[in-house]
Amino acid sequence: MPRVPLAWLAEWVDLPEGTTSTTVGAEQLAADLARVGLEDEGLHGAAVTGPLVVGRVVSLAPEPQKNGKTINWCAVDVGALNDLDADGGRTVPRGIVCGAHNFAAGDHVVVALPGAVLPGPFAIAARKTYGHVSDGMICSERELGLGEAHDGIIVLEGTPAPGTDAIELLGLGEQTLEINVTPDRGYCFSLRGVAREYSHATGATFRDPAQIEVPVPSGAGFGVVIADDAPLRGQAGADRFVARIVRGVAAAGPSPMWMQRRLTQAGMRPISLAVDVTNYVMLELGQPLHAYDLAGLVGPIVVRRARAGETLTTLDDVVRRLDPEDLLITDGAGTGDEPGSRVLGIAGVMGGASSEVSPTTTDVLIEGAHFDTVSVARTSRRHKLASEASRRFERGVDPELAPVAVQRVIDLLIAHGGGVADPTGTDVDQRVAVEPILFSVDLPTRIVGVEYPADVVRGVLELIGCAVQDTEPGFLRVVAPSWRPDLTEPIDLVEEVARLRGYDQIPSVLPVAPSGHGLTPAQQTRRSVARSLAESGLVEVLTYPFVSPTIHDSLGLAADDPRRVAARLANPLSDEHPELRTSVLATLVEAGRANVGRGMTDLGLFEIGLVTRPVPGTAAAGRPSIETRPSDDEIAHLRAAVPPQPRRVAGLLTGNAEPAGWWGAGRRADHTDAIAAVQRIAGIVGVPLTITADPDHAPWHPGRCARFTLADGTLVGHAGELNPKVVAALDLPTRSAAFEVDLDVLLDAAPVDPRQAVPLSTFPIAKEDIALVVDVAVPAADVFAAVQEGAGPLLEELRLFDVYTGAQVGEGKKSLAFSLRLRATDRTLTAQDAIAVREAAVAEATRRVGALLRGA
Known part of the structure; x- marks a missing residue:
């Protein structure tokens, strides 16, 4: 983010009195710039008081x-x-x-x-x-x-x-403004650009620092050849290169104090006269420049792509292995050597140590060039080497500036370091003409919704530097100024009209919600599930869907477990988390571990989110051309390559489910709470589930894991206590429980309308309790289902309220006590009715699971 010394800015645009030295004035200037899209990031004022x-x-x-x-x-x-x-x-x-x-x-x-x-x-x-x-x-x-x-x-x-x-x-009493420049407005990385924008915002008089006299060279100067034989996107890496020579200058001496002060205020460190002057002009005009020790150059300079195996020691003393896409500045290594054999610098990014200005430098070659934005951006990111030059080139530099900026450097060098400029000069200019834009004058009104008369539209375009000509009625032929490479389409011009006429002039109009629409049944059900889990005491979280491959080991997944097959991101946010999750629990446990690490051991978390489950053998999508719209076959191929992404709901429970207090000991969350959460979800969706034990499904405990399926056997999910090894690997409290179910499977099986009204009976309830003895290995769910089916239509509520094992029921046996609530819709039940239901329930349990009535 560039820093703008306001005293320097005042040289190129009229500022109100007190702006450069008072906080109030600087804040007003920041507000004026914000109106045209340059937001302030901070003011750096006088932090020193005298004496x-x-x-x-x-x-x-x-x-x-x-x-x-x-x-x-x-x-x-x-x-x-x-x-x-x-x-x-x-x-x-x-x-x-x-x-x-x-x-x-x-x-x-x-x-x-x-x-x-x-x-x-x-x-x-x-x-x-x-x-x-x-x-x-x-x-x-x-x-x-x-x-x-x-x-x-x-x-x-x-x-x-x-x-x-x-x-x-x-200059310690002067104000400096730090601004945020969006990527499309690289011209504001200069005092020239900011001064122009302030003029647009306030109408203040703007004085263009680029309006200086540039003498015509008397002849050809130092040789320069642009030999880019591998352009990106058909775009040459360099289309202009200006070189001028100054002899007899004190290049390594100090720059004047006023220049050092301004460089420091702008966030740059003064080094020497030659370096400081090039940086100063770059900050002022926006054109990056470079000064070479002429004594160390062997002409001609050749601009070319890197060759395999080439390296360069850059000015930061780092040896960098170059890539064939890197655009280089080169010369001959010595007299008689092949031109372009020695690398001098990475074009638009950073120079090399071999040709930098030294304490003995007296003759200097000044370079001002225009490089391709994409080429510079890719090189900068490839080498992780961001410089003041690359920040400007990758956003777009005015190609008209090169000769002006070089002349400005020459003038400053001669004024403060002596020396004489060679009358000759080099300007290799291979630019192509800017394509005009055919612009409808009513387009801003149609797009923005605010009336912009034709004369206003034309005035704004001319104000920002566009060349505007009338063509057919209602249309303008617009050529964008050289410093605005971002203006390439009619919609770009619409944005300029809206911006300079004031975003505050655009009214806020709320869209009218159409009738007859709203949430789909699936959306309503998902919200009901989330609301129900929250009401049960769980807290909803939202985690990033990116995981480390090591999470599969932490969860104890087998080597052939399909959940280990994960989609890997080409450009992950973090190299430590390059894969998309295959289960919601994989990221939920990370959130749980973070909370536990901060002392929050009593947790109840849940998340509803998508997982990615790649299908092995699926062909890669490839990259369709961006020149035209993909064909229907290409789109179908892209969609086929996208892995399934089912929506799941998962939960994690640790510590106490009910806190301890004066009322007594608390209750620890266990596998039954996780199972109850899944049953709550199924009840909300309106789908009955079959529950069976699953002794071999990571990451759950072999003896405390429930498997949930639909009536046809389709797997829905699992719930229970986590395996102790998993708990230890994830640093979670002991006996932690979890659940995860496929919400999409439940929603697909849901009835068309699960909200069926049930008539309320006005007759009293009859109560019956039974205790059934079964083998320890018999699941309670099987007994529950048998009692429910045997009790018949008079059963209104069935609840398991006690489980007992001990000497009274015998070794290898357990007693399950059920509470039955019976009610008829047309009469009061008699004792005989209740006994008949009781006997039928016991008989069905005996038939299906071998249950015996306890005490019989």
Whole structure:
């Protein structure tokens, strides 16, 4: 996000008084820019308060310390702020302790005197240290918030008078605005672009910094050849390359303090005159530039694609293996060598160390080029190398700027470093003409819904720099300005009209909901399921559907388990989670582990979401052409390649289901709670389920896992206690329980209308309790089903309320106690009716599962 020093911006557009130095003025400027789509990310104002002044080091005495460190005891002349002498005159320099060693007597430095406050905030006061009373502090860049340099203090260029206000000298009182630039408006990565936008927003006078005189070269300059033999998308990697030479310049010397200050305010570190000037012009105009040591070049410069095996040590001292798609700047390695044999830099991204400006550089070649946005973006991402140049090129740079920016660099180099520019120059220009846009003047009105008269539309397009001509009635022939490569379609121009006329002028109109529509039955049922689970005490969560392949091992899945077959993402958000989940439980347990790790051990979570279940052997979809709409066969092939994505609901229960308190001990959540949750879901959907034990289905406990199926045997899901090994692998509390069912299977089996009204009987209930003894291995669900079927239509409610094993029922047996609630719709039941139901239920249970009435 670029930083815009407002004092610098004021050179190119008229700003109201006080804008550059007051927070209120800067905030108003930010609001004005926000109206045309440039949102502010923050204001960086004066974080330093005085007295902060220029000081001249009168003397310094090194003093070694016992800790091995050497400090300097300095006498610093701060002019009118010196100490008083015996006669009352301010002629006694301040005594200051300083640990830096990059200065000498006679140097001018920045001094914070007692009472000053530096960024932090850090208040300065006179204090005793190293055996002296230090009456202030000599400051480094980092201490003033000007940069990160902290290995030495600031030594000022020139001879500003001692006592001069350093806040004004260094621009510390100036406001800097940080803005958010959208990818389609790369021209706003420059003072020129921001100044233009502020002019659009307020009508302030704009002065184009690119309007400078560029002399016509007297002849051909340094040789340049564009030899891109492998263009991307048929688009050449470079279509313009300007090169000019300046000789006898102090390229490695320091840049002027005002330039260093502006670079620092914009977030860049001053380095040397040649580098600072190219960065300065880039920030001002938006054109990235590069300065080469002419003595190290062997012409001609060749712009080409990389070859297999080539490497380059970039300016950040990293050796990079180049890719054949990388566009390079090259020259000959030596006299007589093949042109383009030595790599100088990665075009539009970063230069190489071999040709950078050195302390001995006096002759400089300035490069200003225009590179393809996609080529630069791909190279930058491929090498994970983002630079100020790449950020601009990948968003689009004005191709008209190259000769202007190079001339601006030359002027600044000569003004501040001496030297003479060669009268010759190179401008290899292979640009193609911009295609005009046929634009209907009523399109903005039709798209936006606000009346934009034809003269308003034309005025806006001309304001942003478009060349506009009348064609047939109602249409305009529009050629976008060179700095707006994003304007390629009529809809782009519509957006400009809406933006500059004001988004606040577009009314908010709520759409009218059509009658007769609403949620589908499936949507209503899914919401009812979620509401029911929430009412039972579970909390709904939403997890990312991305998992690590190691989750399958944590869940204890067998090597041939189909849930291990997962779709792998080509561009995952995280390399640690490259696969799409094959079960909701796989991501739900991660959410549970995170909560448990933060001390939340009593959990009841559930999630309704999609899973991806690839079918082995399915052909890959491939990539259809983007030039035309895919054919019906291509679309069918794409759809066939998409793996099934069923919707599932899963839950996780840990710790206590009912908390302990004064009322007694709490109740721990167990496998029965998970089973009850699935039964609740089935009841909401209106589908009866068959429950059987499943001793071999990970990640559940072999002896406490229930399998749910439809009447035809179709699997719906599982519920129960998690396997202890899984619990340990996932760092969950012991005896954690879980469930997961396929909601789509339930919805497909649901009746057309499950909400059937049942007549209410006004007759009283008859109650019967029975206790049946069966083998321990007989599932309670089988006994429950037998009693339910045997009781017949008079049974209104059946509930299992007790399970007993012990000596009274015999070894290998268990007793199941059921409560039956009976009621008829047409009469009051007699004792004989209740006995008949009881006997029928016992008889059916005896027939189906060998049950015996306890005590009989």
